[in-house]
Amino acid sequence: MKSKLILLLTAFFLCSAFKADKSVITIFMIGDSTMSNKSLVGGNPERGWGHVLPGFFSEDIRVDNHAMNGRSSKSFIDEGRWDKVLSLIKKGDYVFIQFGHNDEKPKADRHTDPGTTFDANLRKFVNETRAKGGIPVLFNSIVRRNFGTADNKAVAEAILQDDIRKGINPDAKQDASQEKNVVEGDKLIDTHGAYLDSPRNVAKELNVPFIDMNKLTHDLVEGLGPKESKKLFMWVPANTIAAMPKGREDNTHLNIYGARVIAGITVDAIAKEVPELAKYVRHYDFVVAQDGSGDFFTVQEAINAVPDFRKNVRTTILVRKGVYKEKLIVPESKINISLIGQEGAVISYDDYANKQNLFGENKGTSGSSSCYIYAPDFYVENITFENTSGPVGQAVACFVSADRAYFKNCRFLGFQDTLYTYGKGVRQYYEDCYIEGTVDFIFGWSTAVFNRCHIHSKRDGYVTAPSTDEGQKYGYVFYDCKLTADANVKNVYLSRPWRPFAQAVFIHCDLGKHILPVGWHNWNKKDAEKTVFYAEYDSYGPGANPKARAAFSHQLKDTEGYEIESVLAGTDGWNPIANGNALVNIKR
Template identity: 75%
Template sequence: MKENRSKLVLLLAVAFVLCSAFRADKPVVTIFMIGDSTMANKKLDGGNPERGWGMVLPGFFSEDIKIDNHAANGRSSKSFITEGRWAKVISKVKKGDYVFIQFGHNDEKADSTRHTEPGTTFDDNLRRYVNETRAKGGIPVLFNSIVRRNFVQPQDASITKDIRRTPGEKEQPKEGTVLFDTHGTYLDSPRNVAKELGVVFIDMNKITHDLVQELGPVESKKLFMFVAPNQIPAFPKGREDNTHLNTYGARTIAGLAVDAIGKEIPELAKYIRHYDYVVAQDGSGDFFTVQEAINAVPDFRKNIRSTILVRKGTYKEKIIIPESKINISLIGEDGAVLTNDDFANKKNVFGENMGTSGSSSCYIYAPDFYAENITFENSSGPVGQAVACFVSADRAFFKNCRFLGFQDTLYTYSKQSRQYYEDCYIEGTVDFIFGWSTAVFNRCHIHSKRDGYVTAPSTDKGKKYGYVFYDCKLTAEPEATKVYLSRPWRPYAQAVFIRCELGKHILPEGWNNWGKKENEKTAFYAEYESRGEGANPKARAAFSRQLKNLKGYGIKTVLAGDDGWNPVEDGNKLLDVKR
């Protein structure tokens, strides 16, 4: 007995180790960034729009890559070492990590705490960064400085200083159309050391020079910190800064940088991603709120998707995607939650009840909407009807999304809408999937939090399909023991469960007539090969059906409509639909 117990303990220990290995936290690779203010993270106080290009870099990589940005304002390759910043970074570097190195702006400064000389001390510092990174098994990458926006020819060969002006404080030199270099031979050191030591080199100066020269003296100001007076609390008198980037500039330049990185470092290329807009609460994106990003999408942008990344965070907003914002793809990082706490009996500004439709946290009206890895939540709690997501859009596709709430969680609103949910999680209590739309739920997890009804379709008379669930799993909290698969909100309600695993919380009769005997004549409720403790075909309500085959119930057939929409095979590919 004792021997068997020892074997059992050993087996459990092995199982724990294996499970821990499979649960290893991502990311597996870190990109450390060291450099100056043009790369650094910035404070957001007072609506400060200044960004280093490294600050926005996380929005260009998948979550398999972690960006750990240690670049700091005012630092040179020398002061970054003497202040102990490099020691902190190198102590964290592990095998396979990357170190992105970009200095130069402050090495040019005259003060002895920062100044280095290209060809000697500057090169020596870069060699140290490279060699010590390699000694830890890391991969160093050298960058030279981004361009200063300087359309005024220097009076001599000296290095131009960073200039930050208050608008109108003194007359400015007249700008021409040619962009002049201000870094001199400091640009050569990273290139030379990279060649000498066999290190990848990214010519950030050429990338940014070409961009700024192409834009010219007027348009290029949009990249840099040109702020009009009385516009931003952080700079009440305004600012004119030819060195430091604003949000748009940092995002633009980071996008060009990652393209170069992907070309030079194939191992990182597979992790690179480009989105039209990034939403992030830490300032690493284009916007702080999801609604701002949606509003920025051009109206009726045809034949192409507008992609929005929502970085990790809880965004408490009431989101509306109007009909004009077609073809939006909303992609979330793990932990991206869109939430609000309205409910039907909550008063609006006029003292009226919001009602069920008015309670939703998110409204989706535009066709060809796609969401992936997003949580849609109504956080008001068990207070009656409180919608998490109101979907009126046609050809709406949700992949790996979560819908959280209690009563009336997911409102499939429009009679003309087709909706597809793949590998989604939906929870609630009463009628928590309800509405008029034709909707397919494929491999979804449907969770009852209390006794109630999973669905309440209101399918129109004459419609061929209502709700169809394929290979879904229905579970419940322990206190939920009396749950119906559906009740008909309208007489011609339709719901079909195909090959679904039903927990013991599903009542033997399975289906409810909403207290109206006449509904039994018009509603279409059916199952095919249900399994699990809640599968009980012999005890089901007499007005429900057990399908003998799946003729007419292929997902492609259910969703095809007149245009042949097939999200299972085509994913979120756009159809050639005239609008």
């Protein structure tokens, strides 16, 4: 009997573990420099399209890029790089295969022939991927930006100059005079020849998805023309970037913008040819990433890039995993932004009220914030806002002065004065958020709804300190929230009035034992008891004690008038519950 019980418990824990683990599909990438990750040293702006690909998939997909500069299908195998990838593939993973640029080169350690050795290597990748339960996808090479005459000399010259730029043929010299005398035409000239056909032919032969990247990029580059197409490639003026002080004129390799554009059109082709991946594809206007896989390295750079007063459309920004130590400001002109974080995306700073600014003055409470949001219709999801200065007095994590601000699944971390709902007459909505602090850690003038939020006290103190203006219909409304505390915390009030007309209402909230029986504090302002509106409806948990509550507080008989859509409606009918982060339909 005992052994059966142990077996049952073991099975239970195993099942629980499997349920807890989030299934992640890995896309392995093998190829050359046009696909590979790049060094970021010296502000290097070069990117392979595979470097930026992670920003086009949800977190259910992990991109593991093994592409390497200068490699052909032959050298990738000979150097043991393929064996390494093969050892990592598990059932259901994908392998994206793109070679050709370096297979064309005459060097013995790289060269293969289309129709024979090149095709044989592609078959090897495909068959061995399938043997491991993986799913191969074949790509042909991206186009070189080669506008010129359709003769063999032009093709050979394009390849030679590509070699020189990559240092593969250091003995050759770039013919500057020839470069200057070349008159570019309107048509792109192919430099890959039959190397473009091998991936297509092997894909057809072995029934493998095939992405014609050459056609995708050919149409893109030729459509832009000789001048505009330079914006995609590594055309860098001298003395502008530390990584390449002499500048660069490179028609093969992509810059950040080019890699993002090409990855974007490629991922749509992938979704079409490999429909199983379509549901994971994401398109954002900008991506922020510390590993160089985005448009920018900081969130502030992305915010600054948003056009001022961009109306009737949202600008979407993905923030990839990382701690971004920056004092973020979203000005009023940057309207209609959606800021989406991957798991582990944190905006962090360490200012506090008594910290001095450059003039030797105290920064003050407002000046201490890690983030300032002024722009209306700002939507935020999966971002952590933190102030890491510790228990040093007022130290704001997020200062929100925006109307129709919507925070979903966000975290606000700090001690005193964590979340400052600053804006007068504005509305804010917090859904499934986590907010922690010590004293008055949710405070300010705004009308704010907290729906299904987790409110955590780190020390004895006060959860809220509203400063609701006289005549304002609503202050703070907490719906279905859970209030918890650190183990040693025993004396916490739901609220105290920063201003005399403070309002806070808790509706069907789970109150931990750290909430004092009296519930509410008058902040030693006896007159405020006559003007504040502090109320509860259907509180439960060990901290719920309606009979012992402060005499100036209320126990609501129903929630009429406190529906979320009523609290936030204002004059324009804003309803984030019904409409999500859609643009508000402003009545004029």
